[in-house]
Amino acid sequence: MKNRKLKTSAKLLLFILLILLVIIVFLLFKKDDKKDTKKTNNNEQTENNNKKEKPSEPVKPKNKYEDGKYYLEKNLERYENYDNANPGLCRDEVIKRVNSGLDKTWYVDVEPTDLSKGNLVIVNKLHYVDQNFEPDNLVSMSGYGNGYLVKDAHDAYVELYNAAKADGMNLIITTSYRNYGFQSTLYYNYVNRDGQESADTYSARPGYSEHHTGLAVDLSTPSLTNAFTEFIYTDEYKWMQNNCYKYGFIQRYTDENQYITGYQPEAWHYRYVGKDVAKYIYENNITYEEYYAYFVEK
Numbered sequence: 001m002k003n004r005k006l007k008t009s010a011k012l013l014l015f016i017l018l019i020l021l022v023i024i025v026f027l028l029f030k031k032d033d034k035k036d037t038k039k040t041n042n043n044e045q046t047e048n049n050n051k052k053e054k055p056s057e058p059v060k061p062k063n064k065y066e067d068g069k070y071y072l073e074k075n076l077e078r079y080e081n082y083d084n085a086n087p088g089l090c091r092d093e094v095i096k097r098v099n100s101g102l103d104k105t106w107y108v109d110v111e112p113t114d115l116s117k118g119n120l121v122i123v124n125k126l127h128y129v130d131q132n133f134e135p136d137n138l139v140s141m142s143g144y145g146n147g148y149l150v151k152d153a154h155d156a157y158v159e160l161y162n163a164a165k166a167d168g169m170n171l172i173i174t175t176s177y178r179n180y181g182f183q184s185t186l187y188y189n190y191v192n193r194d195g196q197e198s199a200d201t202y203s204a205r206p207g208y209s210e211h212h213t214g215l216a217v218d219l220s221t222p223s224l225t226n227a228f229t230e231f232i233y234t235d236e237y238k239w240m241q242n243n244c245y246k247y248g249f250i251q252r253y254t255d256e257n258q259y260i261t262g263y264q265p266e267a268w269h270y271r272y273v274g275k276d277v278a279k280y281i282y283e284n285n286i287t288y289e290e291y292y293a294y295f296v297e298k
């Protein structure tokens with residue numbers, strides 16, 4: 001009898017312990033749950049606080065030039081000023097003109113050209129070379145015509161000449177490198193003959209001639225008496241129009257870009273810029289001024 005009582009008490013005790021264990025486990029789980037919830041709330045609150053501290057920046061309104069192909073942020077104020085002074089121009093024309101410096105005054109707002117650009121230097125009515133400047137790697141063009149070109153332009157011209165010859169063309173160089181004195185004589189002869197305003201439309205002032213860089217050639221064919229008036233009608237000119245870019249040359253002054261360059265079209269004048277640049281200019285039909293502003297100066 002006593003034994004059975006003891007057995008029953010033990011069973012009861014075990015049962016109570018089991019219940020207690022279940023309760024403890026349950027409480028422990030609940031506590032963890034609460035902790036997690038608290039954590040999540042804290043996170044949300046932190047995120048909210050962050051949002052409050054850093055209000056999302058208002059979207060900067062786009063200016064009307066920003067989507068232009070050759071847009072340069074540093075020129076924005078100049079675009080706006082030029083646009084106001086010349087109403088009615090489309091966005092790309094404003095960019096084209098300002099990048100080419102048409103908002104400046106030729107021969108007045110000038111700067112020395114950046115000679116570190118090597119074969120990609122720009123010389124025009126806004127960029128000049130020093131009176132004593134002489135390219136340091138001039139090579140004689142003897143066998144192809146008059147004068148000298150810098151080595152890279154020389155080599156490219158020889159390649160061009162041979163390709164033209166293979167197509168039955170007969171090119172000859174009338175002038176290439178010209179120093180300050182040579183250009184000065186030429187220019188002031190024209191000024192004396194036609195007056196400065198007129199001379200400026202077809203002859204460069206000394207220091208402002210592309211010929212001074214050793215990167216430009218004037219071409220003719222042996223049969224012509226006046227290349228300035230006749231070269232444009234030759235097969236050689238047609239060949240140059242279609243092929244010169246393949247050898248790194250561009251026709252620098254065209255009818256189309258006269259208002260950008262300030263020079264009357266010159267069918268005979270070609271500038272060496274290298275094959276990749278010449279191809280880009282040919283395919284995109286832009287002036288060297290535009291190319292320089294966007295790809296070289298920038």
Ligand SMILES: [Zn+2]
Pocket residue numbers: 211216217218268269270
């Ligand atoms: Zn020339």
